[in-house]
Amino acid sequence: MVTVAEKARSAEREDLAGEALEFPDAEWVSEPPPPSFGRSPSPCRGGSNGSDQTDGRRVAAIAAVVESVADPEIPVLSIVDLGIVRAVEADRVVLTPTYTGCPATHVIERDVRDALDAAGYRDVRIDTVLSPAWTTDWITPEGRARLHAYGIAPPDPEGRRVAVCPQCGSRQTEEISRFGSTPCKALWRCRDCAEPFDLFKCH
Amino acid sequence: MASLPPIDLPPGATGAGAFDAQAAETDGGVLFDHLLRLGDDSLILGQRLGEWTGHAPSVEVDLSLANIALDLIGQATHFLNYAGEIEGKGRDGDALAFHRDVLDFRNCWLVEQPNGDFAQTMARQLLFSTWQKSLFEALKGSADRTISAVAEKAVKEVSYHQELAAEWVIRLGDGTDESRRRMQDGLDWMWRFVPELFDMDEATAFLAARGIGADVAALRADYDRRIDAVLAEATLDRPRDQRPILGGRRGHHSEHLGHLLCTMQFLPRTYPDATW
Numbered sequence: 001m002v003t004v005a006e007k008a009r010s011a012e013r014e015d016l017a018g019e020a021l022e023f024p025d026a027e028w029v030s031e032p033p034p035p036s037f038g039r040s041p042s043p044c045r046g047g048s049n050g051s052d053q054t055d056g057r058r059v060a061a062i063a064a065v066v067e068s069v070a071d072p073e074i075p076v077l078s079i080v081d082l083g084i085v086r087a088v089e090a091d092r093v094v095l096t097p098t099y100t101g102c103p104a105t106h107v108i109e110r111d112v113r114d115a116l117d118a119a120g121y122r123d124v125r126i127d128t129v130l131s132p133a134w135t136t137d138w139i140t141p142e143g144r145a146r147l148h149a150y151g152i153a154p155p156d157p158e159g160r161r162v163a164v165c166p167q168c169g170s171r172q173t174e175e176i177s178r179f180g181s182t183p184c185k186a187l188w189r190c191r192d193c194a195e196p197f198d199l200f201k202c203h
Numbered sequence: 204m205a206s207l208p209p210i211d212l213p214p215g216a217t218g219a220g221a222f223d224a225q226a227a228e229t230d231g232g233v234l235f236d237h238l239l240r241l242g243d244d245s246l247i248l249g250q251r252l253g254e255w256t257g258h259a260p261s262v263e264v265d266l267s268l269a270n271i272a273l274d275l276i277g278q279a280t281h282f283l284n285y286a287g288e289i290e291g292k293g294r295d296g297d298a299l300a301f302h303r304d305v306l307d308f309r310n311c312w313l314v315e316q317p318n319g320d321f322a323q324t325m326a327r328q329l330l331f332s333t334w335q336k337s338l339f340e341a342l343k344g345s346a347d348r349t350i351s352a353v354a355e356k357a358v359k360e361v362s363y364h365q366e367l368a369a370e371w372v373i374r375l376g377d378g379t380d381e382s383r384r385r386m387q388d389g390l391d392w393m394w395r396f397v398p399e400l401f402d403m404d405e406a407t408a409f410l411a412a413r414g415i416g417a418d419v420a421a422l423r424a425d426y427d428r429r430i431d432a433v434l435a436e437a438t439l440d441r442p443r444d445q446r447p448i449l450g451g452r453r454g455h456h457s458e459h460l461g462h463l464l465c466t467m468q469f470l471p472r473t474y475p476d477a478t479w
Contacts, residue, residue, distance in 0.1 A: 100357050101277025130281070131352035133359070177263035178367060179270040183360075187263065203359055 055090050063088045065119045072107040073182050076150045079108055083138025092125045096134045099183040099203070136203045147200055153188065155202040163199045165190035175199075233406050234347070235289045236309060237416055239299070240452055241350075242282030243310035246300055247460065248331060249275035250467050251318060260321055267367055271328070274360040281353045301471035305461045311451045313396035315460040322375050322382065323389030328368035330393055333429050334400045334422070336361045341417035350415065369433045376437025383438070390434075391442045398447030401426070406452075 066085055071077040079085055079095070087094040093112060097105040109126055116124050136155040139147070144154040153163040153173075163173045170192035178201075180187040185198040252272035259265035283296035294302075313331055318324045339361055342354035375386040403411070403420045410416030434441050450456070470477060 097356075099274065099277065100281065100353070100360055101273035101275065103273070129352075130356050131348070133352070133356040177267060178363060179263070179267035181266065183270050183273055187266075201363075 058090050059088055061119070062090070062093065062116070062121055062124055065115050065121065066093055066112060069108065069111045069115050072104045072111065073184075074147070074150065074152065076146045077143050079112070081140050081143030081146060083136075083140065083143070084108070084134055086129060091123065092127050094127045094129055096129050096132075098134050102183050104182075134203070136200060139200075151197060152185065153197060153199040155200045159202045161202075163188050163197075165193060165195065166197050167195045168193040173197075231289055231291075233409055234415065235286050236406055237410055238282050238286035238289060238350075239307075239309040240311075242279045242286060242296070242299070243308050244314050244331075244335070245275040245282065246279035247308070247310045247463065248314035248327075249273070249279060250463055251314065251316075252324075252328075254318055255324065264321075268324075271364050271367070274357070274364070278353065278357050281349075285349050285353075297471070301468050305456055305464055306454045308454065308456065308460060308464075309452055310456075310460075311396065311399045312448055312457055313393060313400065315451075315457060315463060316393060316396065317459055319389060319392065320385055321371075322385040323392055325368050325371040325375065326386065326389035326393045328364065329372050329433060330397055330430070331400075332361055332365040332368050333433075334397075334426060336365050337422045337426055337429075338417055338419065341422065344414075345416070346414035372433055372439070373437040376434070376439040386437065387439055390439060394442035395445040395448050398444075399449050399451060402447075402449055402452070404452060 066088055067078050067080045069079050071079055071082050074082075082098065084096050084098060085093065086096050093116070095109065095112065099105075109128070112126055116122065116126075137157075139154065147154045148164075148166050151166045153166050156162050161175065162171070164171055165173050168190060170190050172191040173188050174191060175186060176189050176196065177187040180198050184201055184203070186201050187196060188199045189196045249272040252268045252275070255268040256265060256272075259268055279300065280296050283299045287294040287296060287299055313327060316323075316327055318327075336358060339354040339358040342350055343358065345351040345354065372386060372390075375382040377383070378386075401419050401423045403418070407416055407419060411418040431441060
């Protein structure tokens, strides 16, 4: 799979060659990676038109990199879908953990770091904030749809302990165990199709 | 189970022993000590619950206990990392968890008690999680922003812990003769460690007065109501109040904690720079 970082790099090369950019949002890719990344500075730097514009492009580029990072436990979800990216700025990305003890928190931070480094943003730091506390209300509508399609029932928007079976769509479901295979999931089963499934817990 | 007879301590007696830690002398020292109390409670109970992994009565319970342990160790990580920052000697949460000796731990006695059977574990969990939930609800308003942020986040998870424990206490208490007997025994065993949770010692009062810590004594009435409601539904008897056992907050522990630390600290102490 081509990562956003790779796309960005290939688009940058095409930009240098004076050809059309393939990547739809690739306006920003002319922003060069810092020289410390080990590549020679791109000649595009000379073509930038003002620092405000460059900052905007840079933020958009960083946002695209961050958006390419998937949740390690539920790879169909990006961390943006999950609602844990609190801010993207020119020099930092702000993340908030889902659950206090979620082991994926460290993996996500490392994955974001790796993705930023690979895209040439080694100077962008990652800040973790705890407050306001993450809630499942921050999972995006796309994220909820992806969870359902992946076989995990998204949390009830009104916080009730109910679930729609992601296999057959039935509402005749029941809880087997409030604690499932990860801290964020409960184990449920469908009384119609008899399949067990995970429910993303309201939090 | 034979309960210990109640013993009336003479007025002014603290039960302090020769190994008790000295009171912290600076404000920073008091906060550091307070963070150790919060972090050590979570760390030690997390380790205890981890002992059930692979041994719980069913796979669902196994997962539940492991998940609760994970939440608790997450809390401990936040509190102990912050304690290290406040201390300013370059120790982080790992250093504090794995390279302190038993006398330096500040957890309450309740969390270090052995798991016993599943009923005893659930008794401990109900008594602790009900308290911790009230505590974190209070700490959400702490003047210390890190403490309030950790509490705000963790209180939602602790609600799950409390519910799970309450459900099992009710199920076992209002179950068969055997399960009821075991549940009552577990409760009787753990009951004498409850007063320590509400003990307002000098450090607790100092931080409560500054809006950083919680006025734990004020949480007791609500706690009793919540516990009594569960016990009533479980058809269990509220154990008789016994002589309270205090001292964990000053580093005075039962023999159980040292054994727990032997297991928990063995690897990082034997291979100090080991990594995964």
